[in-house]
Amino acid sequence: MHTSPFTDWDGTAQQARVLQRTLAERVVLEDDFAPLRVIAGVDVGFEEQGRVTLAAAVLLDAESLQLIGHSVARIPTSMPYVPGLLSFRELPALLQALQALPQVPDLIYCDGLGIAHPRRLGIASHLGVVTGLPTIGVAKSILVGSHEELPQEKGARVPLKHTGEQVGWMLRSKDRVKPLIVSPGHRVSLDTAVELVASCCRGYRLPEPTRLADRLASRRGAMPAPLTSTPDLFG
Numbered sequence: 001m002h003t004s005p006f007t008d009w010d011g012t013a014q015q016a017r018v019l020q021r022t023l024a025e026r027v028v029l030e031d032d033f034a035p036l037r038v039i040a041g042v043d044v045g046f047e048e049q050g051r052v053t054l055a056a057a058v059l060l061d062a063e064s065l066q067l068i069g070h071s072v073a074r075i076p077t078s079m080p081y082v083p084g085l086l087s088f089r090e091l092p093a094l095l096q097a098l099q100a101l102p103q104v105p106d107l108i109y110c111d112g113l114g115i116a117h118p119r120r121l122g123i124a125s126h127l128g129v130v131t132g133l134p135t136i137g138v139a140k141s142i143l144v145g146s147h148e149e150l151p152q153e154k155g156a157r158v159p160l161k162h163t164g165e166q167v168g169w170m171l172r173s174k175d176r177v178k179p180l181i182v183s184p185g186h187r188v189s190l191d192t193a194v195e196l197v198a199s200c201c202r203g204y205r206l207p208e209p210t211r212l213a214d215r216l217a218s219r220r221g222a223m224p225a226p227l228t229s230t231p232d233l234f235g
Helices: 013-024 086-099 123-131 190-199 208-218
Strands: 038-047 052-061 067-076 107-111 135-139 157-162 165-171 180-186
Touching (some): 038 086, 038 208, 052 086, 052 208, 067 086, 086 123, 107 123, 123 135, 123 180, 157 180, 165 190, 180 190
Parallel strands (some): 107 135
Antiparallel strands (some): 038 052, 135 180, 157 165, 165 180
């Protein structure tokens, strides 16, 4: 994986927004991935009053959604929170956590936005472009866009649109819970992104990859025991 997310960035918010527009031109919104064998989920938390960034990555069997392995990276927080520039704050730690996984995932579910972003480069899209891996954004709140009323039943979905363009889906992942914002990050289409997220919802609001990453990042409860053997990638 290429791991230099901030090439040509001078550290300012203004230049970060310019870089986002440039990188957004490299985002692929078509399905471009092999059959899924292993998938990852990533999330980020903060410790010591925000001075330390904690990134969590989990690796799951794509069919059973059983845990294969997980990793955590802790690094000093490099910049304050700036709306729309989340990736510049979180990506350095996320890349370290991903590199520590036992295998390279075929697809990454990212706690955050993909193209449902004012410059079409949320953290899932930024992560996808710099790693070259297929990514999907799964967020809990809207940054940009509007949508029609969403039915309360699990599986209901309506388009999320911004400036006349569909940038994602509102997905009801469980009956009568707040919907998720699903947006493709990179190398995944709009329709496939929502189907893949819906297929990973197993009775909780969050799909299993980001649910387990969130648990690890926030240290809420013990992680499930990993599989004793990993899938045969060459079988």
